[in-house]
Amino acid sequence: LKLEMPSVNLDREVAVLATVPGVVQSLKRCAVTWQKLISGVLKEQLKKVPEDKSPLAEINLWRENNAALRALTEQMKFPEVQKVLEILQKAEPEFTGDLQIVLSDLRKHYMEAQDNAKFLSTLERHLKNLSTGTGVDVISSVIPSLLNALRLVWIMSQYYNKDARMVPFLERISWEISERVRRVVDLQTLFKQDTTTAKKKITEAKNTLEQWKKCYFTTCIQVEESGSKRYWKFDTKSLFEKTDYMVSICQDLYHIFQVAEELQNIFIPELITVTENPKGVDELQREVNIVISPMEELSFDPFRVENARDWAVVVEEFREDVVVEVVEQIFVQNLKDPPLYKNHPPVAGAISWSRSLSHRIRHTITLLQEEEELLASERGQEVQQKYLQVTKKMEQxxxxxxxxxxxxxxxxxxxxxxDALLTLSSATEEPVSIRKSVGFALNFSPEIQEIITESKYMEQLGLPVPEMARYVALQEDKYLRYTNKMKVMLSHYDKLMEMMNEAEIKLLDHHVKELWRILKAGHKRLTWKSVGIGEFIVQCTQTIGKLELLVHQIHQISEDISSKLQSIESTNLFKFPHSENGDECPGAKEFFDYVKCERAKDVGRLVRKYSAIPQLLIEVERRVAYTNSGKSPKLASYYAYWENRIYQALTQLIVKNLQAFNAAIVTNVPLLQIEAVLSAPEITLQPNDSEIEKMTMQSIQDCVEVTKHFVRWMHGTCIECPPQHLRADEVVTFSFYSDVSQSPLVIEQAVLITQNIQKLLESLRNCLNQWNKYDQLWKSDKDEVLDRLAAEKPPCVVFDEHLQFYMTVTREVTQWPLVKDEQFIRLQLAPLASAVQENAKSWMMSLGKLLNELAKEELLSLQDEIHVGVFSL
Structure with missing residues (x-):
């Protein structure tokens, strides 16, 4: 909005311009325009109303008024406008009267709009939280602070301290609260939620509505106590009629969900046993949903006061007959397989379920009977008759x-x-020493426990229990104690039997049979009516404990023996020498002598470990047979078991070492060295192939013969066999060698090593064959070649060709590698290279000597010819 300025020049004095008729007329027309504009704006702003019923709409309205009126008020303060008013006041005072009235109205309404916009803005944050909060908890937290801010506005504002302003604003807040609660408690989604969530949401909504009213009256008291002369004594009906009505609706909804929850708790508790008909449980849940389904299909909004009568009809119908009909339907559908609470037995649980249904409808009828008019109606009589029919079915x-x-x-x-206390868990009664799988199981029928539980619940239901069932129920703790102890005892027994291997079961045959004899009393003689059950459990537990202690002692000794065997089995019988200089390797003989020497050192240690084993077995004999002879018949099979274990350990010792030696042979890490030498007319290895192969096989044989130091035990004992004199000069010692050496695993490894050695030597021979291209150096007859040359007396060029050839050979040999690593052997080629060079040099020396002799002879012959020629002249 912009005021139109006059087109005349106003630079001169007011008094002068007031005397100019043309100027005054122009300014009068301009003033009339201003008056019409301001009057129109005021009229338009005063006619405006808030866009909706919310309190924020009223705040926005005052802001718009303030903005529009401030624009006009600020323009009226412009110097040019003020000068126009002064000129008109000077020229025609009576003309400006109407304009001043309009300007006065503008100032008055602007001041009111400005004051209201300022104070109401202090409420904006609370009102925005109220209108946009995500839940009723936000609304509840806003209400006290909002009303406190309103109280300050009431005290400090010049315009909102009157009923005419404050009451409509409070009504708008009440409307906003009711709308927010109505959106939160949306029936379309509320009935799709579980009852607990729905009840919680309804309770929060109801509490929020009640808090609005409670905080209002608290604020009224605070206004009075503040000393203000203006109290809050507004019409509470206009403020709380709708919210109070909504509180009653929330109460009705809560009751509906409470009934639904009670129905669920009757037949669908949180902890329900697994029935044989799980589909039935789902069906019951659907029945509960049917109870409240009419609420989801309402054709009206129950939160609107104008729909109060329709809502009352719906609630009344729900209270009258829905519970009785639904309970009857639930009862009929689940007679054969009633849902049970957790831990409830089948029969008492079914009776309890039936009584809970009966209690539910009895509660409904009781409420109905309190309303005499409703009970006396035709519909009330039908419901009561239906109730009697249903309860009679339940009682039957x-x-x-x-x-x-x-x-x-x-x-x-x-x-x-x-029934006997125990039953066999296998179909045979063969001795435990033969069938380790034989076991026992508790033979306490679940039906006894069920009868005990039924009896306890029957008494809680007030039903008489048979005398024997009552007696057994009173003994429940005793039976429970017996069964628990026997479960522990049998578990102990099973673990003990699992702990023992076949050899140990045979070793402890007498002890196991004694335990078997005691346990058979619970299988053959004792029943659940017997008086010696406690003594039987004690005897079994003690016997099992003694046997377990003995087994643990035997296991400790067995672990010690196993440790020694593991140490024997993991011994390295092929310890290789380590050269101080990494480039040097021992010779073949030194290598195998070192391995043999180190092996001899270890054998003594292994034999000492082996010799300690009989003493440990004698300790077992002392604990089991109470003797220490080392030849107890009771331990014969146990001795044999460990002798077999020793054989397996020694076999593994040899096999693993041969495997390790074979791995060392084929690995490209040189461990020993040999030389290639010229033994004219052949190039050979030193030591030669057969010697290397022989040393290798001897090392393998020495490794296997380690087992000769492990003397076998006499049959049925753990005592070493003494040497046997077969003849006067022949003594035989029985050891593990004969068995280990014939083991297919040992033979296989020995053959494999031999094959790999042969392949290696063949590879080395192929390497030496490359030097045969120089074999003419030592295979040719030097004297014969020189004599032929001396006879032929060839020119010097021929000698030069021969000398160049041997010099080339000498140079070539110096370029050959002098070391060849092939798997675990390092081949030294230096001796061979040196021999080849020496032969080449020998040929050059011989040729040079022959050339010198032939040249000397030619020289002497030439001198003779010269001498003859001179004399002939």
């Missing part, structure tokens, strides 16, 4: 269930108490 159902259970308990219980 409970009586039938109880009668059948009582007859069953009286017939079955005496038979069950005659």
């Amino acid at each position: 159902y409970e009586a039938q269930k109880y009668r059948r259970w009582r007859e069953r308990a009286e017939h079955v219980l005496p038979l069950l108490l005659k």
